[in-house]
Amino acid sequence: MYRGQTVGVVMPAYDEEGFVGDVIREMPDYVDRIYAIDDRSTDGTWREILEAAREDAGAGADVDSDRDAADETPLLTDGGASALSARATVRDPIGRVVPIQHHENLGAGGAIKTGYLAAREDGVDATVTVDADGQMDLSQMPRLLDPIAEGDADYAKGNRLLSREYRAAMPRFRFVGNAILTFLTKIASGYWKTMDPQNGYTAISGDALEAVDLEGLYEYYGYCNDLLVKLNVQGMRVADVAMPAVYGDEESSITYSQYVPKVSTMLLRNFLWRLKTKYLVLDFHPLALFYLVGAAAAGVGVLGLTLLLGAAFSSLVPAIVGGASSLLLVLAGVAFLLFAMVFDMAESEHLEQQVY
The missing domain is CATH 1.20.58 (Methane Monooxygenase Hydroxylase; Chain G, domain 1)
Known part of the structure; x- marks a missing residue:
């Protein structure tokens, strides 16, 4: 618990063997729940999640890492007929870790959506998203949680572009692509001061999770852009938090020839939906x-x-x-x-x- 708020961490993982275990082990003590979502990895990610969960919980925890996800009890919500139970299965919590495995590969946005659905069902006060590749400095998490704990924001996101030092640490090709998507997202979302929309280090309040249409959340890499549009229509407050990024041995799984047209089309569609919903339907x-x-x-x-x-x-x-x-x-x-x-x-x- 952090400043009276229960804290959950949603951690999507696809082929993150060698990284995901360290992220779980290094998670701050104030985190109450770690939703570790294996997006049907082809390597040892699932086993590593279970082993790290056991270590985090203590040597006495009973973990059978060879057990297949199909043998697990579905994470039931709404009487068992929910979007969550239809997309994933879950083990019983191992300490504070909730290991979840998708029935099929759903992508980064799909894994975030699964974690958000689980956190909403558990009634978590503040839910943080953390990549499983070790890029994110976990010591910076309080900077995302503070605006929510203080009641100043409903959604806080990292921003690597607020500082010259942070911008210098970002590879050039990522910086250029980020700048273009930042401009397009400003127009689509209505958050004109918000930058670095692709930053996956975020925190969202329980009230915001209840307000937005989680079931309709975009399930490709543009999920973070899509979420901003949904938040704006609901009148949610957003905090842009200066945040460094760590680039190490991990490799990006984004195919930019597919990513740019897909996300750009989604942003255009979302922009038109926001205008209609916010300025014509809900109000004029x-x-x-x-x-x-x-x-x-x-x-x-x-x-x-x-x-x-x-x-x-x-x-x-x-x-x-x-x-x-x-x-x-x-x-x-x-x-x-x-x-x-x-x-x-x-x-x-x-x-x-x-x-x-």
């Missing part, structure tokens, strides 16, 4: 119309310019006149979009804070 704000009118005007203007360029040499004067009209449409569209962004920033400004 004209910024939704500014966005729509601006995008339409800019799109028509760009299309007009493209078509007129092809006809410019055959009919120069009409092309110039039409080009001017199309250019005005583009400029008007951009102006509408900028107005919408300014309104959007103002609407969510009170929901954001940065912790250095």
Whole structure:
């Protein structure tokens, strides 16, 4: 327990043999529950989770690491017919470790979702997400928990971009990709001050887990971006916490040729859903119309310019006149979009804070 709050840690693991055991052993004493999710690894990750759990609990704990997950009792919720029991099986807790194994590989977002469902079912006050590869400094966990314990935030996330020292430690290709996704996520989520959305070191309150649609959480690597959109629609407060990252022997499993288009498409879909839900369904704000009118005007203007360029040499004067009209449409569209962004920033400004 940390400052009167029960603390759970969700730790997704896929082929993390050689790393996951150390992370479990090094988990701070104030952590009450460790939800270690094996995402159907092909190596010895499951055995290592069980062995580390035994060590963490004490030598007297009874662990049969050869026992298959199919022999375990499903983690039942809602009378046994829940999203959680349908996707995973679980051993009885070994000390504070709850070993969970997916029926099939669901990816990083799927494992986080499983852990969140389990933490919500247990009524944990604050749930932290920690990677199983040892990249995250566990001594920094209180910095994520403090905004929640103090009632200042519903969700706290690490941010490697707030400090020059932290930015310098990040590999260049990760920094560039992160910067692009940061900008896209600002637009999609409405949290315009929040950066480094791909940072997986986070903490979320029990109230926030209850408020968002966990069952509908995106199950690919963009789950953290998707969660921010859902949090914004529910009016949840977010704290951006300066946080270092440790890059060691681990290798990223992200295939960027698939990752970028998938997450970008998801962000566009989420952006439109947020506008509809927050500013048209739950309440009304004209910024939704500014966005729509601006995008339409800019799109028509760009299309007009493209078509007129092809006809410019055959009919120069009409092309110039039409080009001017199309250019005005583009400029008007951009102006509408900028107005919408300014309104959007103002609407969510009170929901954001940065912790250095």
